[in-house]
Amino acid sequence: MAFIEVRNLSKRYTMGENIIIANNNLNFEIEKGEFALIIGPSGAGKSTFLNILGGMDRASDGSILIDGKDITKLNERELTSYRRYDMGFVFQFYNLMPNLTALENVELATQIVKNAKNPKEVLRDVGLEDRMNSFPSQLSGGEQQRVSIARAVAKNPKLLMCDEPTGALDYKTGKQVLSLLKDLSRTTGTTVIVITHNKAIAPAADRVIEIADAKIRKVTVNKNPETIDSIEW
Numbered sequence: 355m356a357f358i359e360v361r362n363l364s365k366r367y368t369m370g371e372n373i374i375i376a377n378n379n380l381n382f383e384i385e386k387g388e389f390a391l392i393i394g395p396s397g398a399g400k401s402t403f404l405n406i407l408g409g410m411d412r413a414s415d416g417s418i419l420i421d422g423k424d425i426t427k428l429n430e431r432e433l434t435s436y437r438r439y440d441m442g443f444v445f446q447f448y449n450l451m452p453n454l455t456a457l458e459n460v461e462l463a464t465q466i467v468k469n470a471k472n473p474k475e476v477l478r479d480v481g482l483e484d485r486m487n488s489f490p491s492q493l494s495g496g497e498q499q500r501v502s503i504a505r506a507v508a509k510n511p512k513l514l515m516c517d518e519p520t521g522a523l524d525y526k527t528g529k530q531v532l533s534l535l536k537d538l539s540r541t542t543g544t545t546v547i548v549i550t551h552n553k554a555i556a557p558a559a560d561r562v563i564e565i566a567d568a569k570i571r572k573v574t575v576n577k578n579p580e581t582i583d584s585i586e587w
């Protein structure tokens with residue numbers, strides 16, 4: 355059994371008299387420790403899927419098994435625990451607390467879990483050893499995204515989900531952040547799922563799930579993925 359198994363997953367939104375099918379019978383798997391991409395054009399249904407996988411929204415039909423547990427069957431209380439203990443989130447716009455330093459932002463996240471990593475060590479791992487006491491406004495976009503990755507990783511999640519993590523970054527900084535995310539999957543065994551519009555980075559992923567018009571178009575498994583550094587776009 356794969357670490358993540360998505361089975362016949364659908365999500366419909368009702369808007370007045372219209373029904374919008376945002377995810378239409380998705381089926382795919384992701385193995386533990388993979389660096390996986392979910393790729394597709396705007397409106398394809400990527401964020402909808404991520405919201406269900408992240409326990410922030412409910413599926414209309416189907417199931418998602420994570421480590422054998424069907425998260426679509428969890429009640430509200432169980433979903434809260436799932437989001438708290440099992441998930442790490444990285445968003446496009448970092449969402450750091452502006453009045454807390456980098457270290458304090460990471461420490462805050464570690465206070466809600468049981469087996470947290472050491473915040474200073476995680477910040478060192480993402481290359482911010484010298485910037486721990488800086489406030490977000492004193493950091494570049496790339497550095498702020500590193501803090502948000504450290505914050506997610508410090509919770510020691512089973513799964514790290516990243517929604518357009520390089521969307522607000524320039525080319526070079528975006529590459530560094532993607533390399534960091536891929537390295538984390540390698541060094542910590544955390545399963546990393548990145549949502550992106552950028553098809554060019556597909557050869558660097560272990561698995562690429564292409565979504566279009568709410569459906570899976572293609573799933574590609576790369577046995578020998580390229581490095582992020584070797585790819586140009």
Ligand SMILES: Nc1ncnc2c1ncn2[C@@H]1O[C@H](COP(=O)(O)OP(=O)(O)OP(=O)(O)O)[C@@H](O)[C@H]1O
Binds near residue numbers: 367369374397398400
């Ligand atoms: N809460 C909602 N209520 C109604 N419709 C929604 C809702 N969320 C998403 N949709 C619709 O579902 C479809 C898929 O949207 P979704 O945000 O998942 O796409 P996406 O692939 O993430 O796009 P983008 O790359 O632009 O973020 C779209 O038609 C969108 O309008």
